[in-house]
Amino acid sequence: MATFSKTGFKTINYNSFRPRYPPSFYEILSNYSGNKIGNSLDIGCGTGIATYDLLNISDNVEGVDLSPSMIKTCNDLIKERCESLGISDFKRISFNVGDLDNLDTLTEGKYDLIVGAQCLHWSKNFDQLFKKIYKLLKPNGVFAYWYYVDPIVTNASGKNDLQTLEKAKQIYFKYMYDDENLVGPHWEQPGRSIIKNYYKEIDDKIPSMFKDVKINNYEVDLKNFKKPTEGEDLVLVKENINIDQLFNYVSTYSGLHNYLEANPESKVIEDYANELKSETGWTEDTSIDLVWNTGYTLVRK
Ligand SMILES: C[S@@+](CC[C@H](N)C(=O)[O-])C[C@H]1O[C@@H](n2cnc3c(N)ncnc32)[C@H](O)[C@@H]1O
Incomplete structure (x- = not known):
């Protein structure tokens, strides 16, 4: 790749x-x-x-x-x-x-x-x-x-209000895959489809x-959330992290790198962060749990 x-x-x-x-x-x-x-x-x-x-x-x-x-x-x-x-x-x-x-x-x-x-x-x-x-x-x-x-937010500042968590997931998917004008078309294929x-x-x-x-x-099933099991699953979980760590992680995506090469003026990570915060009410002080x-x-x- x-x-x-x-x-x-x-x-x-x-x-x-x-x-x-x-x-x-x-x-x-x-x-x-x-x-x-x-x-x-x-x-x-x-x-x-x-x-x-x-x-x-x-x-x-x-x-x-x-x-x-x-x-x-x-x-x-x-x-x-x-x-x-x-x-x-x-x-x-x-x-x-x-x-x-x-x-x-x-x-x-x-x-x-x-x-x-x-x-x-x-x-x-x-x-x-x-x-x-x-x-x-x-x-x-x-x-x-x-x-x-994909990393899914399963908890935010001790609350796991399903509607907000689903909203956060939907915004992530919009920026990373679903919106044709954002990162989605910039993933190298067939690699990303295979992994998804x-x-x-x-x-x-x-x-x-x-x-x-x-x-x-x-x-991750947000409706019936059950953590991955040690000894059985590959457990990739980060608990009580600052929300910025989600944006740092996403910034390592090869698809994002390609998107930014094609759109050097874009502030896509900032836009994602702003939309996520305004739609969920989360702030830089919100601590989240991420489960992959x-x-x-x-x-x-
Ligand atoms: C997402 S990274 C994973 C790196 C590491 N294994 C890890 O777990 O973090 C994918 C890696 O595969 C490498 N890669 C892609 N195509 C490759 C190829 N044909 N032969 C060897 N490495 C390749 C990339 O350079 C990149 O370092």
């Missing part, structure tokens, strides 16, 4: 404002894997959000991404991120520019775990990708891919040579 490779794309903002995957999710990976994880590979690693955390469950991790600026940010963060994880042997992690649709330079049969976080929808050939991943894995090795879709369809198009392509297929989706729609798939060689 080209947007993240553009020189104007702010990878540091991306790293700061995108959600982290929680320890409970790495536990799901580790439990499913069962065996000791020696070598892991993170394809489409971005700024290394998952790559670094994989060091908690894997001896060595390699990250690959198409975008040289993403890989530069990964490398710039090695010291800081490794130290925060209490890791002094920086050689346990490495990053390289590479295309997930052309992984030919990697060693076949090397990996216990291959992951694709929020990136598989950019592959141009899922059949070929699954075949290649199969070859790269050791026997019984695991391929795990996951994604998050909960990766069904990808899961349908899992070849029968993989076993133990486990597919999980979590979707998410999903993951685990398969074994």
Whole structure:
């Protein structure tokens, strides 16, 4: 996907404002894997959000991404991120520019775990990708891919008045998808449609040579709200955050980046923030809970 490779794309903002995957999710990976994880590979690693955390469950991790600026940010963060994880042997992690649709330079049969976080929808050939991943894995090795879709406000300053929450959701959808003059037409396709369809198009392509297929989706239902379950779902939740964090997160969207390139004068995030505040009565002091729609798939060689 080209947007993240553009020189104007702010990878540091991306790293700061995108959600982290929680320890409970790495536990799901580790439990499913069962065996000791020696070598892991993170394809489409971005700024290394998952790559670094994989060091908690894997001896060595390699990250690959198409975008040289993403890989530069990964490398710039090695010291800081490794130290925060209490890791002094920086050689346990490495990053390289590479295309997930052309992984030919990697060693076949090397990996216990291959992951694709929020990136598989950019592959141009899922059949070929699954075949290649199969070859790269050791026997019984695991391929795990996951994604998050849209953040939904489920609570605002301790109130969860359904009508207001539905209104907030509707305004978000208007700005990000539904209004033809806003961000909607600027998403790269088919990637965004695949992700909005909960990766069904990808899961349908899992070849029968993989076993133990486990597919999980979590979707916010505002009427009968139930939080995602730790140990079962990919839980992406930010509670009691300032409303500005929602706008910061949205500002990392590739679709928004493309829209702003085409409309440099636009103040779309400000317009979104103003409309949201005026329609809901929320202010900069309102604290909100954000819950993402998410999903993951685990398969074994
Ligand atoms: C939304 S980001 C996800 C990054 C990271 N995995 C995470 O969980 O935050 C998608 C990443 O996929 C990368 N990407 C897109 N197409 C790719 C390709 N064909 N090969 C490798 N990386 C790709 C982009 O450069 C970007 O860093």
